[in-house]
Amino acid sequence: MKxxxxxxxxxxxxxxxxxxVLGFCLDTIGDEMVIRKTVEKGxxxxxxxxxxxPYKTEENVAGVSALAMYNDLLPDCGFEIEIYxxxxxxxxxxxxxxxxxxxxxxxxELLGKxxxxxxxxxxxxxGEALASKCEHADNLAPAIFGGFTLVKSAHPLQILELPxxxxxxATLIHPQIEIKTSESRAIxxxxxxxxxxxxxxxxxxxxxxxxxxxxxxxxxxxxxxVVIEPHRKQLIPHFGEVKLAAMxxxxxxxxxSGSGPSIFALSKSEAxxxxxxxxxxDVYSKTDIKFETYVSKINTEGIKIL
Amino acid sequence: MKxxxxxxxxxxxxxxxxxxVLGFCLDTIGDEMVIRKTVEKGxxxxxxxxxxxPYKTEENVAGVSALAMYNDLLPDCGFEIEIYxxxxxxxxxxxxxxxxxxxxxxxxELLGKxxxxxxxxxxxxxGEALASKCEHADNLAPAIFGGFTLVKSAHPLQILELPxxxxxxATLIHPQIEIKTSESRAIxxxxxxxxxxxxxxxxxxxxxxxxxxxxxxxxxxxxxxVVIEPHRKQLIPHFGEVKLAAMxxxxxxxxxSGSGPSIFALSKSEAxxxxxxxxxxDVYSKTDIKFETYVSKINTEGIKIL
Numbered sequence: 341m342k343x344x345x346x347x348x349x350x351x352x353x354x355x356x357x358x359x360x361v362l363g364f365c366l367d368t369i370g371d372e373m374v375i376r377k378t379v380e381k382g383x384x385x386x387x388x389x390x391x392x393x394p395y396k397t398e399e400n401v402a403g404v405s406a407l408a409m410y411n412d413l414l415p416d417c418g419f420e421i422e423i424y425x426x427x428x429x430x431x432x433x434x435x436x437x438x439x440x441x442x443x444x445x446x447x448x449e450l451l452g453k454x455x456x457x458x459x460x461x462x463x464x465x466x467g468e469a470l471a472s473k474c475e476h477a478d479n480l481a482p483a484i485f486g487g488f489t490l491v492k493s494a495h496p497l498q499i500l501e502l503p504x505x506x507x508x509x510a511t512l513i514h515p516q517i518e519i520k521t522s523e524s525r526a527i528x529x530x531x532x533x534x535x536x537x538x539x540x541x542x543x544x545x546x547x548x549x550x551x552x553x554x555x556x557x558x559x560x561x562x563x564x565x566v567v568i569e570p571h572r573k574q575l576i577p578h579f580g581e582v583k584l585a586a587m588x589x590x591x592x593x594x595x596x597s598g599s600g601p602s603i604f605a606l607s608k609s610e611a612x613x614x615x616x617x618x619x620x621x622d623v624y625s626k627t628d629i630k631f632e633t634y635v636s637k638i639n640t641e642g643i644k645i646l
Numbered sequence: 647m648k649x650x651x652x653x654x655x656x657x658x659x660x661x662x663x664x665x666x667v668l669g670f671c672l673d674t675i676g677d678e679m680v681i682r683k684t685v686e687k688g689x690x691x692x693x694x695x696x697x698x699x700p701y702k703t704e705e706n707v708a709g710v711s712a713l714a715m716y717n718d719l720l721p722d723c724g725f726e727i728e729i730y731x732x733x734x735x736x737x738x739x740x741x742x743x744x745x746x747x748x749x750x751x752x753x754x755e756l757l758g759k760x761x762x763x764x765x766x767x768x769x770x771x772x773g774e775a776l777a778s779k780c781e782h783a784d785n786l787a788p789a790i791f792g793g794f795t796l797v798k799s800a801h802p803l804q805i806l807e808l809p810x811x812x813x814x815x816a817t818l819i820h821p822q823i824e825i826k827t828s829e830s831r832a833i834x835x836x837x838x839x840x841x842x843x844x845x846x847x848x849x850x851x852x853x854x855x856x857x858x859x860x861x862x863x864x865x866x867x868x869x870x871x872v873v874i875e876p877h878r879k880q881l882i883p884h885f886g887e888v889k890l891a892a893m894x895x896x897x898x899x900x901x902x903s904g905s906g907p908s909i910f911a912l913s914k915s916e917a918x919x920x921x922x923x924x925x926x927x928d929v930y931s932k933t934d935i936k937f938e939t940y941v942s943k944i945n946t947e948g949i950k951i952l
Contacts, residue, residue: 361848492852492867500855500864531837537873541847542667546798548854549806558806561798567843 343376344449345646348442349639350427351434352510352604353478356563356595357543361491363434363482366510367639371438372646373402374422375446381418383407383443390425393439401436405467406443412463413454419447429471431514432602434479440467441483445643457484462497472521479598486642488551504638505554509613511605512597513582513620516630519575524599527571536566556592556608563593563606576601581623589619610635649682650755651952654748655945656733657740658816658910659784662869662901663849667797669740669788672816673945677744678952679708680728681752687724689713689749696731699745707742711773712749718769719760725753735777737820738908740785746773747789751949763790768803778827785904792948794857810944811860815919817911818903819888819926822936825881830905833877842872862898862914869899869912882907887929895925916941 349370355362371390378384383406385395397403402421410419421443427435441464448455455463461484465475481489481499488502543562550558573579576596582603586594590612591605605620607613613635624631655676661668677696684690689712691701703709708727716725727749733741747770754761761769767790771781787795787805794808849868856864879885882902888909892900896918897911911926913919919941930937 358847358851360844361851490848490851490855492848492864498867500852502855528840530840532840532843534834534836534838534873537838537843537846538666540843541664541850542796542798544847545664545667545796545850545854546806548851549796549808549858552855552858558798561804567840 341450343374344446345372345374346442346446346643347646348373348438348445348643349483351437351479351482353434353598354568354596355547356565356593357540357547358490359565359568360476360478362488362544362547363478364488364510365482365486365639365642366433366512366634366636368636369427369433369512369634371426371442372424373442373446375443375450376420377450378418378420383410383418384420385423386420387422388425389423391429393423393425393429401467401471402439402443404470405440405464406447408466409444409447409455409463413451415451419450428514430518432519432596432598432600433512433514434483434598436468436471437464437479437483440464441480441643443467445484449645458497458499460484461499465497482642484642487638487640490548502548502551504640505551505556505559507608508638509607509610510636510638511586511591511607511613511616511620512602512634512636513624514602514632515577515624517577517601519599519601521599524572524575527575528568529571532567540565540567559606560592563595565595569595572596572600576603577629578623578627579603582620585619585623586616589616591616610637647756649680650752651678651680652748652752652949653952654679654744654751654949655789657743657785657788659740659904660874660902661794661853662871662899663846663853664796665871665874666782666784668794668850668853669784670794670816671788671792671945671948672739672818672940672942674942675733675739675818675940677732677748678730679748679752681749681756682726683756684724684726689716689724690726691729692726693728694731695729697735699729699731699735707773707777708745708749710776711746711770712753714772715750715753715761715769719757721757725756734820736824738825738902738904738906739818739820740789740904742774742777743770743785743789746770747786747949749773751790755951764803764805766790767805771803788948790948793944793946796854808854808857810946811857811862813914814944815913815916816942816944817892817897817913817919817922817926818908818940818942819930820908820938821883821930823883823907825905825907827905830878830881833881834874835877838873846871846873865912866898869901871901875901878902878906882909883935884929884933885909888926891925891929892922895922897922916943
């Protein structure tokens with residue numbers, strides 16, 4: 341195999357209660373990438389469509405992760421990467437992760453899979469760090485493993501694959517505003533009340549239990565964020581109205597996707613997720629802000645070969 | 647049925663990472679209680695053996711929980727309670743919970759089980775509040791449900807039953823020192839670093855996943871408390887040495903039981919738990935402090951009729 345075309349999915353990090361550790365993978369939104377073996381050594385970005393991103397390997401997220409892996413494996417060939425970018429950078433649904441994960445996944449496939457998924461995530465984190473200034477895996481893990489993931493620890497990297505109840509669907513809205521990751525981080529307190537932390541870890545434990553037991557009522561009770569959302573929601577116009585509309589339309593939960601501005605909701609059944617989409621479209625249709633919405637089954641496969 | 651004899655077990659709250667929400671039930675340590683229907687209405691404590699506790703219903707933990715339930719159900723009879731107390735009050739292994747849970751469990755049985763386990767816990771919390779000045783369920787839930795439990799919320803009361811891997815054994819040491827619950831609470835910070843909270847909820851999520859998948863390596867990785875133990879360990883003499891000895895003897899984890907002074911360890915297999923017991927006995931044998939140790943399988947049944 342000399343060339344491979346892959347789908348690298350968008351992802352939702354944090355999942356309400358699990359700031360910095362939980363994430364899940366989307367199905368209908370993602371980038372496509374072509375990775376091609378070359379006689380010439382090294383990593384080259386040869387095509388980028390959809391968004392304006394740097395071609396220089398060391399300045400491109402997909403290039404940096406590929407290079408980290410390449411310099412470790414030292415294969416007897418090089419690689420060209422073409423990126424067909426559908427996930428808007430800065431949308432809060434893992435745009436940089438899709439790029440960083442896609443290149444290492446593709447190269448690994450072309451080399452006969454020398455690395456496991458955790459090691460792929462490890463190298464992808466090098467690319468992610470270029471975009472977000474810190475090595476984190478809460479979007480990369482669901483992109484690479486699929487389904488719901490829990491990053492137990494980033495250093496050393498330890499990723500848990502959680503079960504995905506079969507009727508779970510996500511609805512997303514991406515308001516086309518810019519939130520700087522630096523601002524989104526700076527707004528968070530360094531210290532939090534112990535009582536809120538207890539509520540949060542009760543919710544994380546409950547959500548993990550709910551995923552294992554396909555208990556949708558408990559998923560609903562657990563999708564509550566008392567730590568991060570109270571600070572970050574002010575960065576997203578009409579967040580409160582969107583959340584209210586989503587819950588009234590039958591969503592199990594609704595919260596900020598990653599550091600925003602996208603907002604996600606989870607629902608039991610595609611029909612409910614579609615109702616939720618309509619309800620949150622109604623909220624944003626009354627504003628001047630451009631937006632896009634999506635409905636997606638939870639993608640239990642992660643990145644895949646097309 | 648006019649009379650019932652029950653075993654009301656000791657329990658371990660917090661379980662390292664799950665302060666205020668997680669707990670598990672012990673098998674070999676517990677109180678015995680006899681509950682008897684009487685023609686005379688009301689609740690009476692008629693016998694207490696083992697420890698010096700108040701006979702007045704309103705001043706006795708078992709009396710208060712029984713009375714709360716009694717005043718709600720208004721049955722056409724009264725009840726006598728005999729308490730054979732084996733769990734030392736103030737030991738940190740749920741002594742007051744065993745009393746509070748035992749009386750309501752016994753009365754419920756004698757009345758033909760009108761209440762479910764969550765409702766029993768609700769009434770038992772009224773007795774627990776007498777002992778600890780606040781209504782909490784982290785010892786009551788494992789005593790009543792058995793196995794591992796997660797108290798998702800105390801108000802409204804929501805208890806999750808977690809799975810118990812079959813080879814899991816607990817080792818306990820009770821150093822005979824007094825720690826006042828008020829002191830043990832006062833030593834905790836009101837605010838904690840967000841970064842530590844994230845580590846803690848990653849551990850709680852991981853422990854729940856590990857219990858569901860019987861992953862003993864992950865249980866080991868998850869039984870870490872970066873929030874409470876650093877503050878409370880100073881109240882327990884030789885805590886560090888006990889923990890080190892337990893881990894060197896093969897324990898999966900070792901932490902403070904409830905608010906102490908008891909220390910628990912979890913191990914895979916009874917043989918390892920017994921080795922751990924020997925190792926921690928060696929630590930305390932070199933001190934002037936009196937102590938007791940126990941090895942117990944995790945009790946998946948909870949309170950039971952004898």
